[in-house]
Every structure is written in structure tokens, then in C-alpha cells.
Amino acid sequence: MAAATVAEAPEVLQECGCKGIRTCLICEKQRGDEPPWQLPPQKPDRFVYCSHTGWAAGAEESDFEGWAFPFPGVMLIEDFVTREEEVELVRLMDRDPWKLSQSGRRKQDYGPKVNFRKRKLKAAGFRGLPSFSREVVQRMSLYPGLEDFRPVEQCNLDYCPEWGSAIDPHLDDTWLWGERLVSLNLLSPTVLSLSHEAPGSLLLCPAPPGSLEPLVEGVMAFSRSVLCQDVEVDITLPRRSLLVLSGAARHEWQHAIHRRHITARRICATFRELSPEFCSGGRQQDLGQELLNIALSFQGRPL
Numbered sequence: 001m002a003a004a005t006v007a008e009a010p011e012v013l014q015e016c017g018c019k020g021i022r023t024c025l026i027c028e029k030q031r032g033d034e035p036p037w038q039l040p041p042q043k044p045d046r047f048v049y050c051s052h053t054g055w056a057a058g059a060e061e062s063d064f065e066g067w068a069f070p071f072p073g074v075m076l077i078e079d080f081v082t083r084e085e086e087v088e089l090v091r092l093m094d095r096d097p098w099k100l101s102q103s104g105r106r107k108q109d110y111g112p113k114v115n116f117r118k119r120k121l122k123a124a125g126f127r128g129l130p131s132f133s134r135e136v137v138q139r140m141s142l143y144p145g146l147e148d149f150r151p152v153e154q155c156n157l158d159y160c161p162e163w164g165s166a167i168d169p170h171l172d173d174t175w176l177w178g179e180r181l182v183s184l185n186l187l188s189p190t191v192l193s194l195s196h197e198a199p200g201s202l203l204l205c206p207a208p209p210g211s212l213e214p215l216v217e218g219v220m221a222f223s224r225s226v227l228c229q230d231v232e233v234d235i236t237l238p239r240r241s242l243l244v245l246s247g248a249a250r251h252e253w254q255h256a257i258h259r260r261h262i263t264a265r266r267i268c269a270t271f272r273e274l275s276p277e278f279c280s281g282g283r284q285q286d287l288g289q290e291l292l293n294i295a296l297s298f299q300g301r302p303l
Contacts, residue, residue, distance in 0.1 A: 015100065016100060016102075016104060016163070017099070017100030017101045017102050017105075018102050018103060018104075019102055022102040022103045022168065023103070023164075024102075024103055024104030024163050024164040024165065024166075025104060025162070025163055025164030026104065026163060026164070028164070042232070043195060043230055043231060043232035044230050045058075045062065045063065045064055045226050045227075045230045045231050045232070046058075046059040046062060046231075046232050046234060047059060047064065047068075047069075047071075047231060047232070047233045047234070048233070048234050048236070049071055049074060049233055049234065049235040049236075051074070051076040054070060054071060054072060054074070055068045055069065055070055055071060055207070056068060056069055056070075056071040056233045057207050058204075058207070059234075064204065064224075064226060066206060066207055067204040067205070067206060067207055067224055068204060068205065068206075068207035069202050069203060069204050069205070071233060071249065072247055072248055072249065073245060073246045073247030073248045073249030073250055074235060074243070074244070074245060074249050075143075075145060075243070075244040075246075076235070076237070076241060076242070076243055076244075077143060077241060077242040077243075077244075078238050078240075078241045079238075079240055079241070080139070080184060080240060080241060080242035081136070081184070081186075081240050082240070083240070086186050086187070086239075086240050088132075089132060089136075089186065089269075090186060090187060090267060092130070092132040093108065093130075093132075093156055093267065093269075096108060096130075096301065096302050097302065098158055099302070101157070103164075103165065103166045103167055103168065104159075104160070104163035104164040104165040104166065104259075105157050105158060105159055105163070105165050105166075105167065106157070106158040107155060107156060107157050107158070108155070108156040108302035109153075109154075109155055109302055109303045110128070110129050110130055110133075110153065110154040110155070110156075110295075110300040110301075110302060110303070111126065111152065111153030111154065111155070111272075111295075111303070112126045112152075112153070112291055113125065113126070113303065114176060116173050116175065116176070119175055121176065121287075123287070123290055123291060123294060125303060126291070126294050126295075126300070126303070127294065127297070127299045127300045127301060128294050128295050128296065128297040128298050128299045128300040129151065129153075129154045129271075129295050129296070129298050129300050130154065130298065130300050130301070130302075131298045131299065131300075133154060133269070133271075133298065134298045136184065136269075137149075137151060137271070137296075140182065140242070140271075145180075145244065145246075146180070146182070146244065149180060149182065149271075149273055150273060150274075150292055150295075150296065151182070151271035151272060151273055151295065152272065152273060152274050152288075152291045152292055152295040153177075153271070153272045153295070154269060154270070154271050154272075154300075155269070155270050155272075156267060156268070156269045156270075156302075157267070157268045157270070158265070158266075158267050159190075159257065159262045159265065159266040159267070159268070160262070160265050160266075161262050161263055161264065164259050165257075165259065165262050165266075166256070166257055166258055166259040166262065167256055167257045168256055169193075169195050169254035169255065169256040170254055170255070170256070171250075171251070171254055171255075172250070172272070174251065174275060175275060175277070176274065176275055176277075176278065177272040177273070177274070177275060178272070178273040178274050178275045178276070178279070179246050179247075179250065179273070180244055180245070180246045180250070180273055181244070181245045181246075181250055181270060181271075181272060182242065182243070182244050182270065182271040182272075183242070183243045183245075183268050183269065183270045183271070184240075184241075184242050184268070184269040184270075184271075185237040185238070185239065185240070185241050185242075185243065185266070185268055186239070186240065186266070186267040186268070186269070187239065187264065187265050187266050187267050188239055188263065188264040188265060188266045189236065189237060189238050189239050190237050190257060190261050190262060190263075190266050191234045191235065191236055191237065191257070191258070191261040192234070192235045192237055192243065192255055192256070192257060193232050193233070193234055193235075193255070193256045193257070193258055193261070194232065194233045194234075194235065194249065194253040194254065194255050194256075195229075195231065195232050195233075195253065195254050195256070196228040196229065196231060196252060196253050196254070197228075197229055197254065198228050198229075198252070199228065199229070200227075200228050201225040201226060201227055201228060202225060202226050202227075202228055202231060203224075203225050204223075204224040204225060204226060205223065205224075206223070233253070274288050274291065274292070278291070
């Protein structure tokens, strides 16, 4: 991926793609001074994920500072692409049209057309991931845990503070999409916030200053708890980093990007693999293989 000049920020949208209860700064300004909507309330108990230990620790100056719990299923790879590669990737993305999306975002979809409610999909019109992602996907396979990752879909999302860009807490589909969600964070750092709506409590143990390794290696003395529904875990995503969610972090914790964490233009390229139903031995393995062959031809254009 050759170097190029830095891409300029796009013009502010004159209209938005919001539907239902979702809003952005554009449609909020158009609806008057007393909006009928409310931004999602912040969870009262904030924890911060540490990529070195795999634990979520209570935020500084919070009621749970000095307390932590294990948070499996997250892998963060910093500096996955170089500055020059980032510039070139964004330049190539901006050559293709962006479509309006909800909550002040724009998007580019490279994948089969899917009706998740009816569980139907069509390969017609799908030509694969974009050519500029070939090297990105090849590089993923060099990292432990991603050796066999073969994405069948790529979704680029464009965030901008002038639009009030955000994405609500959600779990990705599990009928079509598989175990790992892989996202490349470009242009600016941000925070991915994870929340758990299940009843029950999380057990906490004291977090020693600077490191949680003694707790991992020794006996963990849990002596405090916090309600699951009150907890939000923040994962700081540096610019040019790659994030992998799997296990509980992918299937049990909803992930979101809050408006307050978008301070400059940010592009996220998320890659998804197939679920077991579409892999070898699955009920729709033939269709899955067809989709993979198309995806990894890298001849795609945004749908």
C-alpha cells in the first residue's frame, strides 16, 4: 500500500439516514428545541479494559477504583497498519461512494445481501471484498488467533463529530456471522463501550497497583460485587489498531460507540467471518464456500 496525501474530512451532511428512535445532530437540530428523544444514559459504574492483563479495572476516582474482574475475549493489536498505509486506505475508500446510515454515520458495505429477520441471503451482486483489503487480510493471518480467519464481509463506517456520529449498544448477528469480529480503527482514537444487560452480579477482587498479573497467577479472592446492568467497560482503541472480539465479549456484551467519544473523523473497517452453519460440515456449507470464494477474490465494490 503506497503512501498518499492525507484525505480531507468530508463535507458535513445536509441530510441524515436516521430511522425510528435513532437520531444525529442534523435531524435533532431540524426537530426543534424540545426533542422527544434522549441519548442513552451513561452506566453508573465504569471500568476500563487493560490489554496487558485482560482485566477490566474500576475507573479512577470511581466507587470501584482499585477493583477489577477478568474480561476475556478481547485482543488489541496496536499499529496494525503504518501511517502511510492508513492514508492510502482512506484515500481508496473515499474514491467510492459513501451511503447515509443511522445515528450520523456513513457506510460502505462489501458483502452478500442479507435479510436477518427471515434468515435469507443472496450472493447475486456480491463481487467480494475491496482490492485494497487483500494485504490487510493477509496480515491478519500472521497473528495468533487469526491464522484461520477468512472474512466474508467488510463494512466501513465513517464517523464525524459534526454529525453526532454514534452506534447504539448491540450484539452482532450469530446466524450468519461467526465467532470473531475484527475491526480496524483509522484516522483517530476512540473508545468502544461494552455493556451487559443480563441479570446478576459480577464478582470483583482487589486490583494491585500497576498490574493484575499476581491475581491471574495466584488465588483470586473475590470480595465485592457489582450489578451487571450497571457496568460499562471501556476499551480504548488507538489510531491504526486492530480489535478482535470473541467469546463472551462478542456474544454476551453489547458493544457501542458513544457520541462523546468521537472527537475527529474516524473510519472503522469491520470484517466478519461465517458461522458454523455456513462452514465445512454445516447445513449450508456449499453456499458458504461460494460466498468465501467471491469474498476473497477481492474484486468488490460497495453495495
